[in-house]
Amino acid sequence: MRKLYLIVILFVFIILSGCKPDIILPRRREIKDLALVRVVGIDKSEEHPNGFMITTASKRLGPGADAEIMGSGKKNETGQGKSVLLTAEGKTEFEAVRHVQIHSDKQLFWGHVDYFLIGEEAAKENINRIIDFFTRDHEFRIKAKIYIVRGSTAKELMEQINKTEQFIVEKLDSLGQNIKVLSTSEEMKMWELIRFLDVHGSSARVPSIYLSKQQREGTTQNLYVESNGYAILKDFKLVSFIDRDISRGINLITNKLWSSVVVLKDPWGNDVSLEIVSSNTEVIPHFNGDSLEKVTLKTKVISNLDEIQSQIKGIEEDFIQSLEKKEAEILKAEMEKALKKVLEYESDCLGICDRISLSSPLKWQKIKDRWHEIFTQLQYEIQVDAQIERTYELNETSGYAGRE
Amino acid sequence: MGFRGVRWFLCLLFLKHWEQTSIFIKASLPMSIPGKVMRSIFCEKICIPFTITCNTRVRRYRKGTAVIMKFIKKIQNITSVDNEKNTYSSMELTTENIKKILSDSPDVQYQVHYINGCRNLPVTVIYIAGLVNKKIINDDILKPLVQEKVLSEANNFPDIINLIEKGIIYNAARKVNTKLDDTINDIINGSLALVFDKEKKAITFEVKEFEKRSITEPTNENVLKGSKDSFIEVLTVNRALVRRKLRTPNLRIKEIIVGTQTKTPINVIYIENITNQEIVDEVMKRLAEINVDGAIVAGSIEEYIIDNKRTVFPQVAITERTDKFCQHILEGKVGMIIDGLPIAYVIPVDTAMFYKAPEDYAQNYITSSFIRCLRYISSLITLFLPGFYISITTFHQEMIPTSLAESIIESKGDVPFPTNTSVLMLLIAFELLLEAGLRLPRTIGQAISIIGALVVGQAAVQAKLISPAVVIVVAVTGITGFTMPNQDYANALRILRFIFVISASIAGLYGVSLAFVALLYHINSLETFGVPYLSPFVANEGREMLQDTLIRIPLYKIKKRPSSFKPINKKRQE
Numbered sequence: 001m002r003k004l005y006l007i008v009i010l011f012v013f014i015i016l017s018g019c020k021p022d023i024i025l026p027r028r029r030e031i032k033d034l035a036l037v038r039v040v041g042i043d044k045s046e047e048h049p050n051g052f053m054i055t056t057a058s059k060r061l062g063p064g065a066d067a068e069i070m071g072s073g074k075k076n077e078t079g080q081g082k083s084v085l086l087t088a089e090g091k092t093e094f095e096a097v098r099h100v101q102i103h104s105d106k107q108l109f110w111g112h113v114d115y116f117l118i119g120e121e122a123a124k125e126n127i128n129r130i131i132d133f134f135t136r137d138h139e140f141r142i143k144a145k146i147y148i149v150r151g152s153t154a155k156e157l158m159e160q161i162n163k164t165e166q167f168i169v170e171k172l173d174s175l176g177q178n179i180k181v182l183s184t185s186e187e188m189k190m191w192e193l194i195r196f197l198d199v200h201g202s203s204a205r206v207p208s209i210y211l212s213k214q215q216r217e218g219t220t221q222n223l224y225v226e227s228n229g230y231a232i233l234k235d236f237k238l239v240s241f242i243d244r245d246i247s248r249g250i251n252l253i254t255n256k257l258w259s260s261v262v263v264l265k266d267p268w269g270n271d272v273s274l275e276i277v278s279s280n281t282e283v284i285p286h287f288n289g290d291s292l293e294k295v296t297l298k299t300k301v302i303s304n305l306d307e308i309q310s311q312i313k314g315i316e317e318d319f320i321q322s323l324e325k326k327e328a329e330i331l332k333a334e335m336e337k338a339l340k341k342v343l344e345y346e347s348d349c350l351g352i353c354d355r356i357s358l359s360s361p362l363k364w365q366k367i368k369d370r371w372h373e374i375f376t377q378l379q380y381e382i383q384v385d386a387q388i389e390r391t392y393e394l395n396e397t398s399g400y401a402g403r404e
Numbered sequence: 405m406g407f408r409g410v411r412w413f414l415c416l417l418f419l420k421h422w423e424q425t426s427i428f429i430k431a432s433l434p435m436s437i438p439g440k441v442m443r444s445i446f447c448e449k450i451c452i453p454f455t456i457t458c459n460t461r462v463r464r465y466r467k468g469t470a471v472i473m474k475f476i477k478k479i480q481n482i483t484s485v486d487n488e489k490n491t492y493s494s495m496e497l498t499t500e501n502i503k504k505i506l507s508d509s510p511d512v513q514y515q516v517h518y519i520n521g522c523r524n525l526p527v528t529v530i531y532i533a534g535l536v537n538k539k540i541i542n543d544d545i546l547k548p549l550v551q552e553k554v555l556s557e558a559n560n561f562p563d564i565i566n567l568i569e570k571g572i573i574y575n576a577a578r579k580v581n582t583k584l585d586d587t588i589n590d591i592i593n594g595s596l597a598l599v600f601d602k603e604k605k606a607i608t609f610e611v612k613e614f615e616k617r618s619i620t621e622p623t624n625e626n627v628l629k630g631s632k633d634s635f636i637e638v639l640t641v642n643r644a645l646v647r648r649k650l651r652t653p654n655l656r657i658k659e660i661i662v663g664t665q666t667k668t669p670i671n672v673i674y675i676e677n678i679t680n681q682e683i684v685d686e687v688m689k690r691l692a693e694i695n696v697d698g699a700i701v702a703g704s705i706e707e708y709i710i711d712n713k714r715t716v717f718p719q720v721a722i723t724e725r726t727d728k729f730c731q732h733i734l735e736g737k738v739g740m741i742i743d744g745l746p747i748a749y750v751i752p753v754d755t756a757m758f759y760k761a762p763e764d765y766a767q768n769y770i771t772s773s774f775i776r777c778l779r780y781i782s783s784l785i786t787l788f789l790p791g792f793y794i795s796i797t798t799f800h801q802e803m804i805p806t807s808l809a810e811s812i813i814e815s816k817g818d819v820p821f822p823t824n825t826s827v828l829m830l831l832i833a834f835e836l837l838l839e840a841g842l843r844l845p846r847t848i849g850q851a852i853s854i855i856g857a858l859v860v861g862q863a864a865v866q867a868k869l870i871s872p873a874v875v876i877v878v879a880v881t882g883i884t885g886f887t888m889p890n891q892d893y894a895n896a897l898r899i900l901r902f903i904f905v906i907s908a909s910i911a912g913l914y915g916v917s918l919a920f921v922a923l924l925y926h927i928n929s930l931e932t933f934g935v936p937y938l939s940p941f942v943a944n945e946g947r948e949m950l951q952d953t954l955i956r957i958p959l960y961k962i963k964k965r966p967s968s969f970k971p972i973n974k975k976r977q978e
Binding site: 002006010023026027028029030031032034036038059061062109111112114139141 | 797798799802806809810812816817822823852909910911912915921922925930944
């Protein structure tokens, strides 16, 4: 009897496993018949008015790719890049994806997609239409990172990278890692974007990249892709970009600053470099009764003195204080500019409301419904408190003693 | 219900053939409650040898009474053979009869001696050459028999027998027999018999001495720190080895003889105020129920006394080390030594025992805890890895880290077979290599490793028959399988591995988890001599979970004996 129970239980397991009723068991596919798609580019279709053009990149595997992996150093004779790019169009994304499949000699597998690149034109229409398929379909991972391509289509950008010796994913990975030393942008995952759109009334910021036209002399290698601050979304639509000159302000406000460099003029007119090692921004709401009047952004930045161009003897307290003051001014200006631009487009993409709701949850309930109307009219005050903690290993610059 | 009805019907039908029927009933009613009742009624009277033969046949004979009649006749035949063997107990104890029974084997020696040279007092000396010590026979038995002055005073047989019985011929083990079969048993066991034909009496002296292997170092369970003596084929020696280690007067040794032809002595060893008596009784009962012609190979005892016949898991533990054996007895288990086997059995068992190696207790406890953990992990690896590999490469490709997935795709290149086929092929090739390595004579044993390494490892990959990833998976599976200290347990894992491979190729990880549920169910249903098979993990409310299982805590901290064996004296130390 117990054995009968066991059989019944196992049978129920199989029946109720949540698979399609006509296929009881999961579908099996050999891994060698798959092409692992690593990057998906989404652009506006040229044929269909509301359609999409999907570009996929997967790594070129096989004997041709082997030659380089083995370290022979030779470039591919065929002139092919490291990636296999496939493009197709369709009325919807799903249709386009199926059209891509038709062109592929292997079955496309979407579980390993690492990056979604959205073309500027496509992003200007409605980003929700773009991400719906990728978040709904079970094969995609929402931990994939997302970028908006400024100034060109995603397809163009992918084709350009493919001309170099780098695989697209490697390039984008290094881009995402390297941007942290300047903190002018960030890596954003699909799930972060979804959450942001849900919470902040369909506003969001998405990191953006662009194709740099800059050509370096003497080298055949071009700097193709560069990070370009943020793209700002309002009502699912791309409204503006925040360039790299002020985009650090956004990272400061949103506490996403890993490390950065601030270059100042010292009293003698020479340059001084500061390394920001940590920063913290507090959002302090000022309520009058139940209505929010003013928001103070109180930023504390801790930096180290890394480089002094002047020949000075000893580092005086005054000197440090003057540097701190100048640093605070620069950072405050960046934050103000970034905040102003964001407010100009009425995009609630900085996550200030999250912080208010956490610091004063009861009063937040009162203003929650009106937040989208009031946040542009609020008075924002930015206070930056910059501190220089260390000056590293030199007290006086080299060669100073000899001159004296 | 149908079966039970038929059984009762049969029971009534064959009430006349009392013995045979009851044998049949016992055979045909294995588990149901009326079966148990019947069993307890009939068990006492009936010899049970037929249960084993019957159990497999009963199903076929359920169909009709005619067939059953045939079966009964068969049993009668078997019994009659058995009875014939015992008929000589009614024969008289004379030299002629002994000669008739033992036939004219060249090793059986018959000599007639005159006691004290007196012609009317002849006595036949019978012994088997090779089993006896001739020097003792000459000096201590024949010499006094012929030359002892006291004997010359007696001139009739009864007086002589009386004198010998009282110690005129000095030997520690002498016995006066009046029965023929006792005498013959003694002769076969290496005694010398003085047969007095007129009196129908025989006196046997134990002068046993035969060639035996000396006590050597253990071959399979070697330990750096630890005793170097291992069991040998002779029961008395093994018993003495145990006595020498366990010097308690409470050590109990019970002997039982198994095998209608071989008459193999089996000793059951335990310590009286530690081991639970119920386990001892159960072991003795099951040994007594064995009725097999010979107990020469290990399986002939092992397979009869285990609880669950339909499982691959070992239900008795074996060891060739005396110290390990004594350690188990100290923990409240029952030891069993079979004459002729250089190993000893320990019953009952639990799963944790199969992960313990003797060197665990010789090394530092931190080191051995680490190695224990490795063993548990590697048993999981050897069980699941091939199935897991098949699952992730054919069903759940998203689980593989991307760069690994790409290199797997690359390495599989032009391999013609699907993953599950190539894994199965290679696993079977691996098993074949193992088996070949065992069978090969030692002198050409090198060849197998060359073939294994070159053919499977390299040539198959170069010929693109299998991908290198599969070779790595199977190699890791094999290596982790060898870390198991108990070979029987490792073999169980070897078989189960194939089940996981098959379920993985049908339904991926989902299939693997279903198979794992079934496996857990199976292991949980196992029980050996009243001890749950997963004992330290599932029983005792988990109290002994981490004492001497996954890790080994310092020995001075293990205050109690494992409670799953229900020892009488629970405390090991203060």
